[in-house]
Amino acid sequence: MAEILDVTGADDPRLSDYTRLRDVELRKSLEAERGLFLAEGEKVIRRAIAAGYPVRSVLTTPRRLAGLADVLDPLEAPVYVVSDEIVEGIAGFPVHRGALASLARVALPTPLDLLARPGVRRVLVLEDLVDHGNVGSIFRCAAALGVDAVILSPRCADPLYRRAVKVSMGAVFAIPYARMTEWYNGLAELRSAGFQTLALTPDQSAAPIGKLDLGPRAALLLGSEGDGLSSRWLHEADQNVCIPMSATAMDLGVDSLNVVAAAAIACHALMRP
Amino acid sequence: MAEILDVTGADDPRLSDYTRLRDVELRKSLEAERGLFLAEGEKVIRRAIAAGYPVRSVLTTPRRLAGLADVLDPLEAPVYVVSDEIVEGIAGFPVHRGALASLARVALPTPLDLLARPGVRRVLVLEDLVDHGNVGSIFRCAAALGVDAVILSPRCADPLYRRAVKVSMGAVFAIPYARMTEWYNGLAELRSAGFQTLALTPDQSAAPIGKLDLGPRAALLLGSEGDGLSSRWLHEADQNVCIPMSATAMDLGVDSLNVVAAAAIACHALMRP
Structure with missing residues (x-):
């Protein structure tokens, strides 16, 4: 006691x-x-x-x-x-x-160990997010919608930082995660584990996320708040995908979502039966 | 000049x-x-x-x-x-x-005037949100995804407050909105304008939002940060709808999304072709 x-x-x-x-x-x-x-x-x-x-x-x-x-x-x-x-x-x-x-803290699994766990089929990969509140909110979305695991780029903000823990409502404890040791070839590990890699981009010429034909194992890549995904990851991914924006919105210049809103829509699309 | x-x-x-x-x-x-x-x-x-x-x-x-x-x-x-x-x-x-x-500021249209405008078919209704950042983020989602108008409950936070304007990236200027003068019978106006009213709830026995059969005019109701929609509006709405949570998430107690994540998914579902 x-x-x-x-x-x-x-x-x-x-x-x-x-x-x-x-x-x-x-x-x-x-x-x-x-x-x-x-x-x-x-x-x-x-x-x-x-x-x-x-x-x-x-x-x-x-x-x-x-x-x-x-x-x-x-x-x-x-x-x-x-x-x-x-x-x-x-x-x-x-x-x-x-x-x-x-x-x-406890030792994190390696990305490869985590990706090899039975039942891990839908994964979110966060590249260099800097805002702890955003990381916490995205973990909350991922956990609520049933994403199986999260992989962080080497420089992504810490999910166990106080604000991330708080905003996630504890979801950072509910969903297993791992951190890559290397950014440049980070996607190679996902591919070697049999994951299809989907890069989320505002580019409206990419495939609409609601209409994807997903394989048994899929990883959705989300980029940082300001600049989105690096060109390296956009180029390396198996497919680029987008959330369709309305024509009016494009005319008005409201042509993107914040990263939490985009993550929520992407997780929902990723997890649909 | x-x-x-x-x-x-x-x-x-x-x-x-x-x-x-x-x-x-x-x-x-x-x-x-x-x-x-x-x-x-x-x-x-x-x-x-x-x-x-x-x-x-x-x-x-x-x-x-x-x-x-x-x-x-x-x-x-x-x-x-x-x-x-x-x-x-x-x-x-x-x-x-x-x-x-x-x-x-300029005079706002009445909800009835706004709902009667040609082309207004998909509407978001915000009940008593208190956080200006959330209101701004939701306007950004609504504008980006092509929602035609937003209706605010009498007590909902002001979209033109500095933080709301900033977080919305100016989307509060891009999407027309109106404020109800009365809360208790607020949904009657929506119905009289021919809108199907859909109340978003975490209750998993409600209809999944991704599989709705939407009529020509639909209004999605979103409740406040802590308590969600009032029982009055939940009861008065034509239909209650939910974002499906994963079974694991329910077991772990991560059983809800924050209001911006929920709004993003709902807007995306509402606007799909």
Whole structure:
């Protein structure tokens, strides 16, 4: 059973996992160094624990303790209980529903290992997305619509970054993912695993995504927020596909969707029976 | 031709349209009182002017003036040119691409007038969305995918609020919209205009949205971020429709999409040939 510890000072060294969350750069190095990430709010904490991530500690307030009892009881990790004022002082932002957990990362599978798992047939590949909120939203779409796995390019934003975890509502724990070690030949691994590669582009001369004849294994490639997919991946993919835009929209210059909207439509099209 | 005026002080009273943008409450009353709204960045300003909104004034920096020359030349309104430092000091935030325009709102059509326009066959109806970013993103989806018009519930967030305009990339100018005066009987107007009303719900017993038999005129109803559609509208609609979630997702508790992802899929399904 978890040890419940009352903490009265925001500068208590046992809370160092949770401090200075506002300092993005420091945070990045801290997370990489310690191999930790944070889950925020009861629902997301439950999903992280259910997915098997080891808990380092939990930080919560007296009000929230009872609601978490069933989750905390089996834990070995310490549970720090602090006042509402102190929890915000520590984290440097209003903590969603008064509960934060610090969890340890686990080793990711390689893309090839993940792609070889039984049942992995529909995959999303994210190339160099920079916005953590977008990555979280796309994981939420992928999980809700039944995509089997996500592959990240080497430089794609981290799905376990706090904002990505939060926006995904914990979907980053629900869907397995892997990170490529190399970008230039990244698609070769997908092909060697028997996946048809489909590059999503705004180019309206590409095949409409709603009318594809999909093979047993298909991977949809999504590009970064500003520039879309690299020309390397567009060129290397088996097929370029597009979401058809209306003629009026093209006239008006509203000729693209944001990456989350495009991902949602693409996942829906990819998963249709 | 627009008058170009150098302004050297952030407290110049001629700049009052642009000051204190950070104060949300003040801003709201100011915009309602003066009937103005702001467009940010060259592309969005161009779209607002092209859509016929009267320009009150433009605020820009010396660097950006040349790029806007063709837009500013035909204007009657004053163009205030200030240094980069002053423009941020006035607005209270980093101004996207160094250009802001203050424009006058125009009278909206009534929902009935809008629904009676020739060519209006596919409509989105937004009930009480609170997040301006979501409203902007949904307008962008609707415009890109060819939805003909948007109807807002009385309490739905304002599409001309600064963040909505920005996130929409100007799509709020490209797609006509109207606001209901009454919520409770709002759907009666849609029906009287001959529109089939489809209520989007996460309830998986509703009809899958990809397989609908749509009539000549169809309106898709989207609910607010947290709670979805009101029970009143769900009950009043001709049909409830859902985006099918994967069985795995339901088991894992990732059982819904955010409203922008849902809107994107719904618009795509609504507009398919």
